[in-house]
Amino acid sequence: MPLVKLEGVTKHYESGDESVYALDDVSLIIYKGEFLSILGPSGSGKSTLMNVLGCLDKPTSGFYQLDDHDVSTLSCNQLAAIRNNKIGFIFQSFNLLEYATALENVMLPLVYAGVNIKKRRAKAAELLKRVGLEDRMSHKPNELSGGQKQRVAIARALVNDPQIILADEPTGALDSKSGAEIEALFSELHHEGRTLIVVTHDISLARRTKRIINIKDGKVVEDEILDRSSAIYRRREGD
Amino acid sequence: MIPMLQQIVQMLFAHRLRSLLAITAVVWGIVSVLVLMALGEGFYQINARQFSLLMSDTQLALPEVTSKPWKGRPARREISFTEPEFRLLEKQSAIKAVSVLYQKWDASVTDITGHTLPGYIRGVDNHYIDMRKIKLAAGSRNISRHDINRHSRITVIGWQLAQQGGLSIGDKLRVNGIPFIITGITRQSEGGMSMGREDNQVLIPSSTFTDLWSDKPVQVMVTPAPGISGVVLRKNLLSFFASQKHFDPSDKRAMWLPDFSQDVKFFTTLLRGIQLFLGASGAMTLAVGALGVANIMFLSVTERTREIGVRLAIGATPTNILVQFLLEGGMLVSIGTVIGVAVSYVLILLMNQMGLPDWLGTPVISVDAVLMALSVTVVLALLASFFPARRAANLIPVTALSARA
Known part of the structure; x- marks a missing residue:
């Protein structure tokens, strides 16, 4: 059963007199537990694809199914619920609340999920411990390094046990050492069985994932599986 | 939340x-x-x-001159009442309290050393000060029922007169040579509605006033019983005065019953x-x-x-x-x-x-x-x-x- 299914998804904008196709008839299937990258140069449509996959934006046309839900027909509030409990976002610029501590930032999705304070605190602390920041819980973002901020953002993305983790250039704002740490963390999450989608223009980062979807001018131009030994792809090939 | x-x-x-x-x-x-x-x-x-007087329900009644003939009596008759005639109002069910007022402009008011003071005399009942909402300075004593019965020679004076004469509570002043003890002074700026030179008045018990002079009261003040409106009260008063003094009850010139409600x-x-x-x-x-x-x-x-x-x-x-x-x-x-x-x-x-x-x-x-x-x-x-x-x-x-x- 696919976790994500896109069929003929199109997203276009009117720019002056011309129509710009950010996504042009994209069809895609992603299975649970995959670790894949969406690769493409700037302006290729990869960020638009991530926004559509993350329910941050609606496609102009086409069908999008996420975990058995036809997402294209959902209301604003239903989409908010999907984003809250099925998707975890990791952004290039971290997007943490500057006035909140690391713990409070990680707790935030649980506030919108209606989880009580005790459980929120315990779960957020557990996740910060998981990303190695147990001694930075009460620090505010301006007291953390770039790598630490991104780990807080990862903890926040994981706190609701989402079906998919969407990362947009997650190492783009980091030095190479911190970048490597984040990549290692992603590998760990993949081995735990989580589904990770990394949007990047960095081929070396993409090469560390198990599948690369190459996108250009809004179209999927290549869908390459790098590690056929993975159980997911063995099963798919057997289908 | x-x-x-x-x-x-x-x-x-x-x-x-x-x-x-x-x-x-x-x-x-x-x-x-x-x-x-x-x-x-x-x-x-x-x-x-x-x-406060305008805003209170107290009604003034001042005898004047008839403007209409009535049952064989001519117009332009001067109306006046004696105190006992005004006192009959106390028996009316629509009336709660009555206070007569005597006034003497030409009496001699001096301090104890004989210096003339610019005061004038008012003979009043014990209700007067309350009905007029006059506030007294600290240490003052109002004219009481007891003072009326005993014809006391006490006085409550206006604050301006007290200031001009350098008078305080306990001091004496003379009215036509007769000494009066000052028991009260009105409070400055809060002397109620100003009617004439009230800040120079010398209030004495009505009974003491009638001992000195044989004048008739110049006006009566009436407080209505609870639930009686100003309109009803004025109508009752006019018919009462008309039957007492035999004038046309519709003759509004015979008695002045000011209606302050519009003001x-x-x-x-x-x-x-x-x-x-x-x-x-x-x-x-x-x-x-x-x-x-x-x-x-x-x-x-x-x-x-x-x-x-x-x-x-x-x-x-x-x-x-x-x-x-x-x-x-x-x-x-x-x-x-x-x-x-x-x-x-x-x-x-x-x-x-x-x-x-x-x-x-x-x-x-x-x-x-x-x-x-x-x-x-x-x-x-x-x-x-x-x-x-x-x-x-x-x-x-x-x-x-x-x-x-």
Whole structure:
């Protein structure tokens, strides 16, 4: 059963007199537990694809199914619920609340999920411990390094046990050492069985994932599986 | 709701300067409304006291001259009453209290050393001072029933006369050479409605007055029984006087029964109008304060667009965002309101301690003024927060996320 299914998804904008196709008839299937990258140069449509996959934006046309839900027909509030409990976002610029501590930032999705304070605190602390920041819980973002901020953002993305983790250039704002740490963390999450989608223009980062979807001018131009030994792809090939 | 409130407090604290400016705008508005309304209330109360006779239900009745012939009697007859004739009013069921008034303009009033004082004499009942709402200075004693029965030679004098003659309570003055002990002095500025040179009057018991002179009373004052309106009372009085003195009950020139109700209406409308004007001026200032809050809230939404995008991305619904910004605006206004009310009370306290001109009265913050200020504030707070909050709630996640941090 696919976790994500896109069929003929199109997203276009009117720019002056011309129509710009950010996504042009994209069809895609992603299975649970995959670790894949969406690769493409700037302006290729990869960020638009991530926004559509993350329910941050609606496609102009086409069908999008996420975990058995036809997402294209959902209301604003239903989409908010999907984003809250099925998707975890990791952004290039971290997007943490500057006035909140690391713990409070990680707790935030649980506030919108209606989880009580005790459980929120315990779960957020557990996740910060998981990303190695147990001694930075009460620090505010301006007291953390770039790598630490991104780990807080990862903890926040994981706190609701989402079906998919969407990362947009997650190492783009980091030095190479911190970048490597984040990549290692992603590998760990993949081995735990989580589904990770990394949007990047960095081929070396993409090469560390198990599948690369190459996108250009809004179209999927290549869908390459790098590690056929993975159980997911063995099963798919057997289908 | 509680975690949201915690976040809001955190956010307001994080943006201290912005929060402080918004709160200051509200404090300024609230203080303007409450202080101006307090000044208006003080002004109303002092003037209402000045016109207390007009505003009370006490009815004056002054004998005059008939204008119509009646049952064989000619017109232009002078009407006068003796005290016992006026006293018959006490038996009327529509009347609660009666006070006769004698007056002597040409009596000699001197201090104990023989210096002439510019005073004139009024012979009054023990009810008179209460009925006229005359306030007495500290240490004063009113003319009592006992004084009337004993024909006491005591007097309550006007404050101006006391000032001019250097007289105090316990001193003596002479009326036609007869010494009277001063037991009371009227309070300055609060002598009730001024009718003639009241600040120079020498009030003595009516019984003592009739011992000295054989004049008839010049007027009677009547307090109606509970539930009796001014119109009914005047009608009853006129028919009573008409039957006593045999004149046409429709002859309104025979007795002057002044109806102050229209004047009262005029004065109260005028005074309340002044108060309303002051309150409205304050409310305008408060509205400017609310505009300040709205401005700051719009700025907040613009500055925090990316944060709103993040919140939407991690699962906040448009309603969550709307409520958050409404609560933020509401909290700024609430804090401003509490501080504003407290500052207003302190300012009014200071004003009263410093002392203001007599004509301004004593400013007082009424519960009504606070409730009015609060209700105006609630409406303005909702308006000031709603539009920025709605703008925030309507943001599309992907657009908000792409805003500059």
